[in-house]
Amino acid sequence: METDVLIIGGGTAGCFSALTISESSNLKVIITDKANIKRSGCLAAGVNAINAYIGKGETAESFVDYVKRDAEGIIREDLVYSIAKGLNQVTKRLEDLGIPILKDENGEYVQRGKRSIKINGENIKPILAGAVTDKDNIAILNNVNIVDYLVKEDCVIGAIGFSLKENKIYEIYAKKILCATGGASGLYKPNNPIFSRHKMWYSPFNTGAGYAMGIRAGAEMTSFEMRFIALRCKDTIAPTGTIAQGIKTVQINGKGEAYVERYGKPTTHMRLYSTVMENLKGNGPCFLRTEGITDEQQKEFFKAYLNMAPAQTLKWLEGNTGPSHENVEIEGTEPYIVGGHTASGYWVDCHRRTTLKNLYAVGDVAGGSPKKYVSGCLVEGEIAAMSIINTIEDGTIPKLDNEAINEKIQYISYFFDTPSSRHSIQEIEIAMQKIMDEYAGGISKAYMYNKVKLDIAAKGIDELLSLIDKVKANDLYDLLSIFEIIDRLYVCKVLIKHLEARKETRWRCYQENTDFPEKDDENWMKYINSVYRDGDVNILFRQLVGRDKFYEHTN
Amino acid sequence: MSIQIDKNKCISCGKCCDICPGNLIDKDDENKAFIRLPEECWGCTACLKECPVEAIKYYLAADIGGKGGYMYSKNHGEYMDWYIVSADHKKYCIKINKKVSNAY
Numbered sequence: 075m076e077t078d079v080l081i082i083g084g085g086t087a088g089c090f091s092a093l094t095i096s097e098s099s100n101l102k103v104i105i106t107d108k109a110n111i112k113r114s115g116c117l118a119a120g121v122n123a124i125n126a127y128i129g130k131g132e133t134a135e136s137f138v139d140y141v142k143r144d145a146e147g148i149i150r151e152d153l154v155y156s157i158a159k160g161l162n163q164v165t166k167r168l169e170d171l172g173i174p175i176l177k178d179e180n181g182e183y184v185q186r187g188k189r190s191i192k193i194n195g196e197n198i199k200p201i202l203a204g205a206v207t208d209k210d211n212i213a214i215l216n217n218v219n220i221v222d223y224l225v226k227e228d229c230v231i232g233a234i235g236f237s238l239k240e241n242k243i244y245e246i247y248a249k250k251i252l253c254a255t256g257g258a259s260g261l262y263k264p265n266n267p268i269f270s271r272h273k274m275w276y277s278p279f280n281t282g283a284g285y286a287m288g289i290r291a292g293a294e295m296t297s298f299e300m301r302f303i304a305l306r307c308k309d310t311i312a313p314t315g316t317i318a319q320g321i322k323t324v325q326i327n328g329k330g331e332a333y334v335e336r337y338g339k340p341t342t343h344m345r346l347y348s349t350v351m352e353n354l355k356g357n358g359p360c361f362l363r364t365e366g367i368t369d370e371q372q373k374e375f376f377k378a379y380l381n382m383a384p385a386q387t388l389k390w391l392e393g394n395t396g397p398s399h400e401n402v403e404i405e406g407t408e409p410y411i412v413g414g415h416t417a418s419g420y421w422v423d424c425h426r427r428t429t430l431k432n433l434y435a436v437g438d439v440a441g442g443s444p445k446k447y448v449s450g451c452l453v454e455g456e457i458a459a460m461s462i463i464n465t466i467e468d469g470t471i472p473k474l475d476n477e478a479i480n481e482k483i484q485y486i487s488y489f490f491d492t493p494s495s496r497h498s499i500q501e502i503e504i505a506m507q508k509i510m511d512e513y514a515g516g517i518s519k520a521y522m523y524n525k526v527k528l529d530i531a532a533k534g535i536d537e538l539l540s541l542i543d544k545v546k547a548n549d550l551y552d553l554l555s556i557f558e559i560i561d562r563l564y565v566c567k568v569l570i571k572h573l574e575a576r577k578e579t580r581w582r583c584y585q586e587n588t589d590f591p592e593k594d595d596e597n598w599m600k601y602i603n604s605v606y607r608d609g610d611v612n613i614l615f616r617q618l619v620g621r622d623k624f625y626e627h628t629n
Numbered sequence: 630m631s632i633q634i635d636k637n638k639c640i641s642c643g644k645c646c647d648i649c650p651g652n653l654i655d656k657d658d659e660n661k662a663f664i665r666l667p668e669e670c671w672g673c674t675a676c677l678k679e680c681p682v683e684a685i686k687y688y689l690a691a692d693i694g695g696k697g698g699y700m701y702s703k704n705h706g707e708y709m710d711w712y713i714v715s716a717d718h719k720k721y722c723i724k725i726n727k728k729v730s731n732a733y
Contacts, residue, residue, distance in 0.1 A: 108652070113648050113650055114650045118671070119671075122731045175730055186733070194728075196727065278651065279671070309693040378732070381731055387711075387723070389689060389694055391721050392697070392698025551665065
């Protein structure tokens, strides 16, 4: 197939990029999604707030200040600033598309916090998907799993993948390629192993494919060591912000004491760190104090969670209880790599171009701009779309020669032909999660790691990668699972090297290096980037980029 | 495990197979929907919302505090009715107006 623009991933950023291109040009767009874009990815169940919004009294500048402070100074200010300037406009666009936003008697949005507004986002994916489906120049390929980019002479010219519904391999060429896939979950042993192992914060089906494709193609990546670990309701892993911000309640330990501020400024990672430490000290379990809220408030929480994390409402009501009767226990999740929350992802310029020619990255896979959330992903989608429209050129798209493309097709088909292996796909997944948990700072080690452990982790991940060629696929779902585990292993490889490279502890829990337990501003106010080449992750350091700089790649 | 599909109620429409973000639901030899790996389910409930005959129930496994209760939904266009049945068979119904924002 051939198109002007190929968008890989039909989530928030991908759909909004496609919409922008469709409404501002005549370019033809193909969106691929490995599920059905109506409910794919991290917004499948919904979302109940827009958490990146310039509220009353705030400005784009104060938003950047906040993100910088929360991320201990290591952000791409230029990227965050460009996002901040577009947040309110895209939120209005979201409302125009049909997302209900709570308003006061004056018709103004009701704020949940300085940078958060209340919505009903249960339908956010169906609404976004509906908007792109209506466009004549957008084609959607659902249930197509993209495996790798097609690269010719250091230029990305398309992508290759396979259908999950029929025996078909897709070879798609495009003038511009935009990666808008999700981040990576399932790298570490989860909170609830065995029966409920996928009851995690982030979509378990976001397995880091977009990162892994870029890594294998030699794209520069940034800040993988800034992991994201969510503070969530225990067991259900439902968001805590709805309660914490909704009724301005506090975190308390088992003794009923408010504890967060004992540990310093209550940044996102310090709320988590303080909870982990209280548990280590024997002061747990920790809770959000909700006992005594009104019945009306409780009913509203039941509704709010049904629109986003229905398991939490089920958990309360199936036990005939609720937050007015009992405090909500909280805990940290396993670590994730997700650029919508932290700074990990592709190293992009101000137009969201990656270091690979013709390849853009937006949303969860674009690095440098933490706390972009849903609305920030929309802005990034728009920025990339406008750059694509302004720079796309007429002309024929180069193609891979037959030998090169056949090699890629054979690689995808290969897993059906391997003899039965000793190890199942699930075994390899569990082994990877165990290695990462124990040696690369997982839950069981209170997120801490050191050099000796990371060396063991790196060796273990390489050994698992060498086993992959012996794994067999019996059907298309198995084939998907194999490529998902390959992608996760590549993300692990890069993550481990990044964790090792930052010889300080910058973000409690997110990056807790016990060899260097303190923050070191003198030496480490810089980005850790990497490029994968010939099996090795090569680390490079880059200087911080300020907010008024329009950073463009020079190499 | 997280969802259960009632084969007797399933009308083989395939909507749940199409919508699952994890590609976890397929049809069996009798053309009825089944979840291939229940322990891989995220619990997003996309399938419940698509099912036109309320054949799919969502429940929590014991390891995350499930006590035997379950939930299912009825979609009425602008409204969504959620039914939650507790372990002791008490039934709750919560009506959600999709056009109205959450209060929190």
